[in-house]
Amino acid sequence: MIKRGKLQLFSLVLIFFTCELSFFIRVTDANLSRTVDPESNNFLKLPKSNGSPIKIGHFNDGGTSLSMGITVVDNIAYVADYYQGLEILNVSDPSDPVEIGQFFDGGWAADVKVKNDIAFVADYDSGLEIVNVSNLESLNKIGSFYDSTNGGYCNSVVISQEIAFIADKYDGLEIVNISNLASPHKLGQFIKGDVVGLDINGDLAFLADREYGLVIVNISILSNPTEVSIFSDGGHPMDVRVIGNYAYVVDYDQGLEIIDISSIQNPIKISVYNNMGYGHPYGLGVKNDLIFIADGDDGLDIVNVLDPWNIEPIASYDTNGRSYDVEIVENLAFVVDGSNGVEIFDISPIYLNDTDTSTTTETSTTTETSTTTETSTTTETSTTTETSTTTDTSTTTDTSTTTDTFTTTDTSSQDLILNDLSWLPYPIIGGIVVVIMGSIFYLKNKGNAIQTRKTGELSEYTDLLDQQFDDWDAKVDQKEGKKLR
Structure with a gap:
């Protein structure tokens, strides 16, 4: 009975951590919006906003x-x-x-x-x-x-x-x-x-x-x-x-x-x-x-x-x-x-990271010229950037009007997870629930085992008393038989 209780507890913990991992992935993904690369029309992941106008x-x-x-x-x-x-x-x-x-x-x-x-x-x-x-x-x-x-x-x-x-x-x-x-x-x-x-x-x-x-x-x-x-x-x-x-x-x-x-x-x-x-x-x-x-x-x-x-x-x-x-x-x-x-x-x-493109970007192709262009640089993922000031690099646009550029950083999702800890209370609460439920399962099964052992001991004692009474009755019957003769 003790072994079965431990098995149940282990199964419960395994299910919990599977659910928590799934939840963590969903929360992380929920904090990453999807946008469309204008060139490939594919959805790309970007940090989304939590702000208000x-x-x-x-x-x-x-x-x-x-x-x-x-x-x-x-x-x-x-x-x-x-x-x-x-x-x-x-x-x-x-x-x-x-x-x-x-x-x-x-x-x-x-x-x-x-x-x-x-x-x-x-x-x-x-x-x-x-x-x-x-x-x-x-x-x-x-x-x-x-x-x-x-x-x-x-x-x-x-x-x-x-x-x-x-x-x-x-x-x-x-x-x-x-x-x-x-x-x-x-x-x-x-x-x-x-x-x-x-x-x-x-x-x-x-x-x-x-x-x-x-x-x-x-x-x-x-x-x-x-x-x-x-x-x-x-x-x-x-x-x-x-x-x-x-x-x-x-x-x-x-x-x-x-x-x-x-x-x-x-x-x-x-x-x-x-x-x-x-x-x-x-x-x-x-x-x-x-x-x-x-x-x-x-x-x-x-x-x-x-x-x-x-x-x-x-x-x-x-x-x-x-x-x-x-x-x-x-x-x-x-x-x-x-x-x-x-x-x-x-x-x-x-918008998050709306104008911050100063970090290292991971690109599949880059522009091959340092001359002024009016198009956005090609990258694997996109962060909308709008600027009214002139920039002059080989991988960005040089413009005095509003343009859309598409860049990304390797650590965007990591930074988002570290900065947004709104998901943290959920696994903590889940852990507390698992500990409480596990303790209840463990104590319940341990109690059942103790009760079963005591029941077995009581049964053996009762059988022993019954045997003694049977022996006593047999002896009494034997004596009574002798008296009748």
């Missing part, structure tokens, strides 16, 4: 302000304020944004894009307005486009070269030639349901249609856009961004949906994220492997989409208003927050 600035001019859309160019933020038109802010000091210009002609500004000192304002029922912003002290409208085929409302706009693609709600997708800014004219139109957001990728337009879902349109012939396919799950898409083989759709009812568009004729939803709060997402921004969701009353949500099949929430910030859109510029997130104006966040804490 930090609010550093805020602008609100009060009154009837309702910030809906935003574009930031060269430290100037162009804000589409629904009731106050186009507002222009100097955000060179993000902690203290200052209004430096405004254009308002009575429309309802819902979105804005800026190209070459020209602002294209989606002005809802006033159509697309074109404003010269080269002189901030004298903003003037130089052109406009409006089409009321079905009572359209210009809700969103994307500018590509000399073409404006407009999400015009009930007038669908409007394709407008803007080569002559003073006299833009329509090239083509695709009418479906209620188009409120869009993105352009090559010869395809991806429409967020609140009635039909994600509608994919072939725009290779601008005068004759044609439907390619539709993805619908009964929700109400508000906006969309396309990156590679995936369309990231924010749906008013369902949250963030990732649609696999590798087969453009058959888009398939592969994952969805919904924080189950009170908000409804309206817009989104993208930076590397992170999606920033303007989640209405729930503020700003940030998720990791390194693995598109497994969306991972990273951080969130509950703003004081209703978030409609977000613009990501380097390490800053600009959130248009409805009646709360514009909120500015530092998102650098979200």
Whole structure:
């Protein structure tokens, strides 16, 4: 019985250490995010973030302000304020944004894009307005486009070269030639349901249609856009961004949906994220492997989409208003927050080792020239690095603009394990549980063995007494027999 107890204890300890090893591996792997090498499209492991965005600035001019859309160019933020038109802010000091210009002609500004000192304002029922912003002290409208085929409302706009693609709600997708800014004219139109957001990728337009879902349109012939396919799950898409083989759709009812568009004729939803709060997402921004969701009353949500099949929430910030859109510029997130104006966040804490590439790297190939290049160096694993300063080495890029470089260190996972000891209490607790359970098993089996031994001794003593009584009875019977004779 003692041997069987020891065997049970040994088996329990063996199972524990097997589980602990598995748990340790899982925890270590969980603290290593996966990213995609842009060259090979393979998943690579990188330390992931545990940080949160930090609010550093805020602008609100009060009154009837309702910030809906935003574009930031060269430290100037162009804000589409629904009731106050186009507002222009100097955000060179993000902690203290200052209004430096405004254009308002009575429309309802819902979105804005800026190209070459020209602002294209989606002005809802006033159509697309074109404003010269080269002189901030004298903003003037130089052109406009409006089409009321079905009572359209210009809700969103994307500018590509000399073409404006407009999400015009009930007038669908409007394709407008803007080569002559003073006299833009329509090239083509695709009418479906209620188009409120869009993105352009090559010869395809991806429409967020609140009635039909994600509608994919072939725009290779601008005068004759044609439907390619539709993805619908009964929700109400508000906006969309396309990156590679995936369309990231924010749906008013369902949250963030990732649609696999590798087969453009058959888009398939592969994952969805919904924080189950009170908000409804309206817009989104993208930076590397992170999606920033303007989640209405729930503020700003940030998720990791390194693995598109497994969306991972990273951080969130509950703003004081209703978030409609977000613009990501380097390490800053600009959130248009409805009646709360514009909120500015530092998102650098979200990234680990974002700018540290000074340690020795392990590479499979390196650049063969020390001349200035605009591409990232090739390495086995990738750590996103963004820099606005000039570097001059033979294996890095020399640039004054933001670039993505991909490097890795041999000790990234080791440093992460040593620095992040959040896993440590679990094996300690597990060890204590094993000791307690082992002690119980051991004492129980030892007690059983002692009880069995005592039972055996008592049985032998009882048998001995029974034998003695039998002998005594035999002797008594013998004596009684003699007396009867």
